[in-house]
Amino acid sequence: MRMVLFNKILIVLLILAGTSVFLSGANASENSCIDCHKTLTPFIEEQKRFNQIRIQHLERDASCSLECHEDRIRQLATANYQQWQESLHAVKGVTCEACHGGDPKQATKEKAHVNFKNNTDPQSPVYYTNVPKTCGKCHPKELDNFENSTHFKKLESLELAPTCTTCHHPHTFTVLNPEDFRNSCGNCHSVYKKVAPYDIPLKAEDMLRKVNKLKFNIENAREDIFWAKKNGTDVGQAEKYTDNALKTYQDLAPMWHEFNLTHFEDVIDSANAEIKKAEDIVKPKPLPTRTESAQVPGFIGLTGLISLIAVFYILRKK
Numbered sequence: 001m002r003m004v005l006f007n008k009i010l011i012v013l014l015i016l017a018g019t020s021v022f023l024s025g026a027n028a029s030e031n032s033c034i035d036c037h038k039t040l041t042p043f044i045e046e047q048k049r050f051n052q053i054r055i056q057h058l059e060r061d062a063s064c065s066l067e068c069h070e071d072r073i074r075q076l077a078t079a080n081y082q083q084w085q086e087s088l089h090a091v092k093g094v095t096c097e098a099c100h101g102g103d104p105k106q107a108t109k110e111k112a113h114v115n116f117k118n119n120t121d122p123q124s125p126v127y128y129t130n131v132p133k134t135c136g137k138c139h140p141k142e143l144d145n146f147e148n149s150t151h152f153k154k155l156e157s158l159e160l161a162p163t164c165t166t167c168h169h170p171h172t173f174t175v176l177n178p179e180d181f182r183n184s185c186g187n188c189h190s191v192y193k194k195v196a197p198y199d200i201p202l203k204a205e206d207m208l209r210k211v212n213k214l215k216f217n218i219e220n221a222r223e224d225i226f227w228a229k230k231n232g233t234d235v236g237q238a239e240k241y242t243d244n245a246l247k248t249y250q251d252l253a254p255m256w257h258e259f260n261l262t263h264f265e266d267v268i269d270s271a272n273a274e275i276k277k278a279e280d281i282v283k284p285k286p287l288p289t290r291t292e293s294a295q296v297p298g299f300i301g302l303t304g305l306i307s308l309i310a311v312f313y314i315l316r317k318k
């Protein structure tokens with residue numbers, strides 16, 4: 001009885017798969033990797049395997065693990081194409097062969113996969129020690145900086161070290177948020193994993209917050225320049241300072257990949273110093289603020305009076 005039901009499900013799935021192959025064939029793109037892999041996942045091969053596992057489990061009355069397998073297999077099956085599809089790479093037309101090689105003009109798997117190496121093969125462009133070079137074709141600044149890092153040296157000597165895809169997960173290739181650092185950097189930099197320095201995750205988080213603050217400061221300065229210009233102030237020099245800071249800001253992301261946090265912080269500080277110089281020119285001269293006029297003159301007045309009396313007293317003594 002159960003077997004009959006599953007055979008039916010299998011047939012429905014195969015029909016679904018067939019339709020999706022047909023539909024994608026109808027509006028084929030120029031790239032066979034995309035065409036084929038789009039239809040390949042998750043319907044056909046993985047779904048068949050999934051159903052086999054389900055059937056085996058059911059035969060042994062082990063229904064409890066169905067969900068685990070379903071999740072795992074769906075994850076494997078959908079990961080590559082689905083994740084890539086939502087990435088900036090997909091938007092910018094960086095297709096599979098840009099990293100994997102192969103020939104996207106060929107329609108059959110065998111011909112398209114020409115010269116393919118598995119990712120566990122040290123000759124593969126996506127073997128973890130080759131990943132920096134593969135990405136560096138299009139991200140040369142990140143590669144240059146990364147090659148200067150301790151991470152890269154450790155990677156080259158085949159020790160535990162991150163490669164590009166440790167932090168920019170395939171195939172979403174997103175940029176980490178500061179909040180992600182605790183987990184990501186902490187995978188190695190923690191007392192448990194014993195890769196010093198242990199305070200890296202917090203330091204890195206703090207550093208990227210500083211980057212965001214700098215961005216905020218630059219935007220503020222530009223706003224102040226805008227208004228100062230309207231009020232007839234000569235803003236030429238202030239604009240130069242702000243442009244310097246902006247240029248530094250744009251270099252920060254590539255420079256980050258050197259993983260020299262002290263140098264990184266110094267550079268942020270120097271950009272903030274430029275912003276300060278710009279603000280000194282354009283920021284409306286601070287009128288005595290309400291809090292100041294309430295407290296500070298009162299205090300100064302009092303000390304002034306006391307010193308006057310003191311001077312008077314000393315003079316009288318003489």
Ligand code: HEC
Nearest residue numbers: 032033036096097100101102103104106107108109112116
């Ligand atoms: C006609 C269908 C088809 C085309 C075209 C195709 N692939 Fe595949 N690809 C597959 C199948 C099926 C698999 C599953 C593993 C297997 O059976 O080799 C696969 C596996 C892979 C793998 C895993 C590595 C491996 O060897 O198992 C990568 C990476 C890959 N393809 C990339 C590409 C790229 C890049 C292109 C274009 C240059 C491409 N594919 C074109 C069907 C295709």
Ligand code: HEC
Nearest residue numbers: 037080081084089094095096098099118119126131165170
């Ligand atoms: C920007 C580079 C890049 C692009 C684009 C890319 N991949 Fe990958 N892919 C990688 C890297 C790097 C790995 C190795 C990940 C690892 O080892 O953890 C990988 C791993 C894989 C794997 C499993 C490992 C293997 O080689 O057997 C498959 C399958 C795969 N990619 C398919 C695809 C498909 C299909 C596309 C297009 C839809 C694609 N990739 C686009 C970089 C890329």
Ligand code: HEC
Nearest residue numbers: 088092094098099131134135137138164165168173174175
């Ligand atoms: C064929 C060129 C090419 C290759 C190879 C390539 N990229 Fe990209 N990558 C791009 C383009 C184009 C963008 C869009 C941003 C831009 O224009 O700089 C981008 C953006 C990114 C971003 C920013 C994503 C975001 O959401 O802001 C990351 C991170 C990234 N790539 C990592 C990688 C990694 C890691 C690899 C290697 C596995 C790689 N790239 C390989 C071309 C490439």
Ligand code: HEC
Nearest residue numbers: 132135136139142143146162163164167175176252253256
């Ligand atoms: C240890 C983690 C880590 C490694 C390894 C790493 N990155 Fe990054 N990457 C980051 C973080 C964090 C950012 C965001 C930096 C920022 O916002 O200032 C980033 C930003 C980027 C960006 C976006 C730059 C921009 O202008 O917005 C690209 C592209 C990129 N990385 C590519 C690479 C490449 C290529 C490699 C390997 C050569 C690599 N990354 C290795 C963590 C890493």
Ligand code: HEC
Nearest residue numbers: 150154160161162184185187188195196200204259260261
């Ligand atoms: C896969 C493991 C791994 C991950 C993940 C990792 N690191 Fe590292 N990191 C290392 C190793 C190994 C060293 C070298 C430690 C030593 O000197 O023995 C290191 C060293 C460093 C150093 C010191 C560099 C120097 O020149 O002394 C900094 C800074 C650093 N990592 C930052 C980061 C940041 C930030 C992240 C997360 C975005 C990160 N690391 C993620 C393995 C890792």
